Amino acid sequence: MSETSKHQLQTLAVHAGYSPNAEANKDVASPLHLSTTFVRNPDGSSSEYIYTRSNNPNREMVETKLAALEGAQTAITFASGLAAIHALLDSVLEPGSHLIIPDDCYHGTRAIVQQILSRWQVEHTAVNLADPQQLAAAIRPNTRLVWIETPSNPLLKIADIQKITTRCRQHQILTACDNTFATCILQKPLELGADFVMHSTTKFFSGHSDLLGGVLLTNRDDELTTRLREFQSTAGAVPAPFDCWLLNRSLATFPLRVMQQCANAVSLAAYLHQHPRIEQVFYPGLPAHPNHAVAARQMRGGYGSLISVLVKGGQTAAMHFAGRLQLFKHATSLGGVESLIEHRRSVEGPHPISPDNLLRISVGIEHIDDLIRDMEQALGD
Ligand SMILES: Cc1ncc(COP(=O)(O)O)c(C=O)c1O
Numbered sequence: 001m002s003e004t005s006k007h008q009l010q011t012l013a014v015h016a017g018y019s020p021n022a023e024a025n026k027d028v029a030s031p032l033h034l035s036t037t038f039v040r041n042p043d044g045s046s047s048e049y050i051y052t053r054s055n056n057p058n059r060e061m062v063e064t065k066l067a068a069l070e071g072a073q074t075a076i077t078f079a080s081g082l083a084a085i086h087a088l089l090d091s092v093l094e095p096g097s098h099l100i101i102p103d104d105c106y107h108g109t110r111a112i113v114q115q116i117l118s119r120w121q122v123e124h125t126a127v128n129l130a131d132p133q134q135l136a137a138a139i140r141p142n143t144r145l146v147w148i149e150t151p152s153n154p155l156l157k158i159a160d161i162q163k164i165t166t167r168c169r170q171h172q173i174l175t176a177c178d179n180t181f182a183t184c185i186l187q188k189p190l191e192l193g194a195d196f197v198m199h200s201t202t203k204f205f206s207g208h209s210d211l212l213g214g215v216l217l218t219n220r221d222d223e224l225t226t227r228l229r230e231f232q233s234t235a236g237a238v239p240a241p242f243d244c245w246l247l248n249r250s251l252a253t254f255p256l257r258v259m260q261q262c263a264n265a266v267s268l269a270a271y272l273h274q275h276p277r278i279e280q281v282f283y284p285g286l287p288a289h290p291n292h293a294v295a296a297r298q299m300r301g302g303y304g305s306l307i308s309v310l311v312k313g314g315q316t317a318a319m320h321f322a323g324r325l326q327l328f329k330h331a332t333s334l335g336g337v338e339s340l341i342e343h344r345r346s347v348e349g350p351h352p353i354s355p356d357n358l359l360r361i362s363v364g365i366e367h368i369d370d371l372i373r374d375m376e377q378a379l380g381d
Helices: 009-015 057-070 081-092 107-120 132-138 161-170 223-235 241-251 254-273 292-298 314-324 368-379
Strands: 074-078 098-102 123-127 143-149 174-178 196-200 214-218 278-282 306-311 340-343 358-362
Touching: 009 057, 009 254, 057 074, 057 214, 057 241, 074 081, 074 223, 081 107, 081 143, 081 174, 081 196, 081 214, 081 223, 098 107, 107 123, 123 132, 132 161, 143 161, 161 174, 214 223, 254 278, 254 306, 254 368, 306 314, 314 340, 314 358, 314 368
Parallel strands: 098 123, 098 143, 143 174, 174 196
Antiparallel strands: 074 214, 196 214, 278 306, 306 358, 340 358
16 A cells, blocks of 8 residues: 555554555465564675664564654654653753753653753753743753653643744754654644654554554654664664564554544543542543643544543542452553553652542543443442
8 A cells, every 4th residue: 555645544554554465475464574684685785674673574564554644754663662752862862952841741751851861961841831931931042852742641731732843943942742642643743843753652552551662753854863763773672573563453443442532531531520529630621621722723533531530538549449440450551442540659750740649540442331330339438
């Protein structure tokens, strides 16, 4: 299938990156290439593939599909979301650079900045990116990159991507957006001016909680993109062929899963919003969310399936509630077919910032009536 074709996302999710007719055996399901090394031509020159750290047919296949889904020219995959984040930060920043990150973002991103980049004299400022004034005040002459995460983890803050990228371009500052929570089904940061998009493919793209991966996507065709591609192979945090194969297979059902998860989340957020035992609900699809209007403009077809709640009665009540749920599993991670709930503060390392009564919910594809019934019994007496 031609990757330049104008097919819809659902069609690309099934077909992009693989053509059975081009395969020797005409396999309808894409084959798995586990080999780490490839035979050279008789004259010693290399064929298309040399060594799997540099490239592999399964990696190439899934990168082509991911690029098609995001509307990007280039997709560069990694062994995890954090490996992708690290690759970008390492390639863009240098000693003396300044970086702006959201005050609410995945704690692992914060850990890279605080624990790794600080040793290389990279300065950073954490601001509420939902407030344009805070971004303006944080920009310095040496600011090289603004890292956006919207909706943010775990408070579901919404930043106006277009506003941020427009301001950053005026200052020659690069922008990268962690699009893991929204996915390319709901939000296209490259179309809104971002230089780079990053996803933890561990989450919605994989959708079955059975692989780790990350990807960087860009439409830039320059030295920086070449550096990122080289970093992938040189630093070596590449995804295994089996994980690429599994991801490629899971992507076929990704649009269907996300739409069901979003529909479930809207109903569940409305249910929790009116529940007397819930102090506050954070969900961009609720009209009560402070940036609901921005979310409605920049997200299309849904608001994602992550909901955070504050439970009345503090940490003890929150843990009691999580422990009584039957269908929702008390486990970290998100984006899978199964609904999960998690006490965020417990996993945020030595410097947690989430309130102690905050639970983050990842809504799966189960029937909404069963999910609400499970919440009902767990919140009851
Ligand atoms: C928003 C976000 N970005 C990045 C990551 C890191 O991804 P990974 O666990 O694949 O390294 C996560 C993980 O939970 C995440 O939630």
